[in-house]
Amino acid sequence: MGMSPFTHHCTACERVQLIFPTQLAGVAETDQGVVLAFTCWCGAAQTYPLQPADRRTDDVAAA
Numbered sequence: 001m002g003m004s005p006f007t008h009h010c011t012a013c014e015r016v017q018l019i020f021p022t023q024l025a026g027v028a029e030t031d032q033g034v035v036l037a038f039t040c041w042c043g044a045a046q047t048y049p050l051q052p053a054d055r056r057t058d059d060v061a062a063a
């Protein structure tokens with residue numbers, strides 16, 4: 001599936017970086033909801049929210 005690069009404000013280097021799909025490490029579930037995990041150009045581990053935590057995910061959670 002195709003995914004376009006997106007911009008992300010890195011919390012480590014404090015810069016807005018263009019993140020490419022090839023940088024993505026995977027998807028993680030956190031207290032903030034579902035996030036994309038990736039490594040910034042500066043080497044810092046970052047996350048990008050995919051899905052708000054307050055959204056109902058009963059169907060997914062039951063799987």
Ligand SMILES: [Zn+2]
Nearest residue numbers: 010013040042
């Ligand atoms: Zn960075």
